[in-house]
Amino acid sequence: MNDGSKKSAKAHRLQSQSVADKLAERIIKGQLQNEERLASEQALAEEFGVARGTLRNALAILNERRMVTTRPGVGSFVSYHGHNMRHSWGWAQATAQTGSPTTTEILSTTKGSAPEQLGRAYGIDVDMYKIVRRRLSGGIPVSVEISHLPSTPVLDLLMERGLLGDSISMTMKAAGLEPVSGVQDARVDLPPEEYRQPLGMTGDHAFLIVDRASFDKDNRLVEFVTSYLNPEHFTLHIEFGGTQSNEQD
Numbered sequence: 001m002n003d004g005s006k007k008s009a010k011a012h013r014l015q016s017q018s019v020a021d022k023l024a025e026r027i028i029k030g031q032l033q034n035e036e037r038l039a040s041e042q043a044l045a046e047e048f049g050v051a052r053g054t055l056r057n058a059l060a061i062l063n064e065r066r067m068v069t070t071r072p073g074v075g076s077f078v079s080y081h082g083h084n085m086r087h088s089w090g091w092a093q094a095t096a097q098t099g100s101p102t103t104t105e106i107l108s109t110t111k112g113s114a115p116e117q118l119g120r121a122y123g124i125d126v127d128m129y130k131i132v133r134r135r136l137s138g139g140i141p142v143s144v145e146i147s148h149l150p151s152t153p154v155l156d157l158l159m160e161r162g163l164l165g166d167s168i169s170m171t172m173k174a175a176g177l178e179p180v181s182g183v184q185d186a187r188v189d190l191p192p193e194e195y196r197q198p199l200g201m202t203g204d205h206a207f208l209i210v211d212r213a214s215f216d217k218d219n220r221l222v223e224f225v226t227s228y229l230n231p232e233h234f235t236l237h238i239e240f241g242g243t244q245s246n247e248q249d
Contacts, residue, residue, distance in 0.1 A: 016054050016057035016058045016061060017061065019054065019055060020065075021153065021154050021176060023044075024062060024174070024175075025157060027080050028157045029157065033078060034078050035078060035079070036077065036078045037077050038059075038075065038076040038077065041055050041059075041076075059076055065176060066079060067080040067174065068080075080174070103136050104133055104134070105133065105134045105135075105136070106131065106132070106163070107132040107133060107144075107198060108132045109129065109132075109159070109162070109163075110130050111129050111130070111151065112130070113127060113128075114148070114150075115128070118221070122213070124150060126150050126151050126152075127151040128149060128150055128151060129148065129149045129151065131146070131147045131148075131149070131163070132145070132146050132147075133145050134198050134199075141198060141200040143234070144191070144227075144228045145225055145227045146225065146226045146227075147168055147223060149177065150177075150221060152175060154175045155171070155177065158171055158175055159171075177222040177223065178216055179214035179215060179216060179222050180215065180217050182212055182213055182214040182215060183213050184210060184211065184212045184213075186208060186209065187208075187209050188206050188207070188209070189207070190206060190207070191207050199228060199230065205230075206231070207231065208229040209226065209227070210225075210226070212225045212227070
């Protein structure tokens with residue numbers, strides 16, 4: 001594919017994404033209700049001033065977000081009701097399946113300027129949400145995680161009511177912040193003072209600290225997470241030759 005074709009394809013993707021975000025905003029605001037049938041592809045394409053192919057790609061994006069369901073020969077319908085959205089296994093479900101269920105507490109959610117180091121490293125020039133969570137196993141704190149998500153119009157609307165199902169992954173998916181690649185770094189050190197009490201620390205206790213940056217298909221940062229993991233409950237497992245790199249409970 002030559003440079004002209006690449007630019008055209010990227011512009012087409014961005015246009016489809018823009019239409020998808022606008023429709024998602026209507027759905028989240030309740031302007032389009034769950035199970036409501038959308039206007040025809042031709043009518044929506046004319047409304048947004050795009051080609052029908054672009055409109056179909058936008059609907060495909062919403063299908064992937066589980067916000068719209070398309071029935072061939074019938075039409076597209078809203079399939080979003082603000083909760084119970086399908087998503088990949090999170091920690092709560094995954095640990096329950098292995099017989100070691102964890103519970104998660106959201107300690108704080110704030111919005112403000114991007115941390116200086118993220119701005120420098122990833123060119124972030126928008127506000128970010130900072131979400132601090134603590135995980136417990138049998139009532140014992142095992143980790144504290146700090147997630148940073150870049151503000152977008154759709155994410156802002158979602159966050160007015162808080163995380164969907166108290167899940168960052170569900171909320172990111174609904175907002176169109178879908179990671180396809182990432183990098184992860186681990187080290188052993190003492191957690192910052194502000195997180196020692198939530199971690200139940202009573203002395204100098206080194207933790208496994210993992211930084212993970214996740215990027216979308218256009219290589220834009222969609223999440224940055226720093227996890228402080230009690231090494232009595234976690235190990236780090238990395239598989240070479242693939243894309244998996246996981247902290248294990």
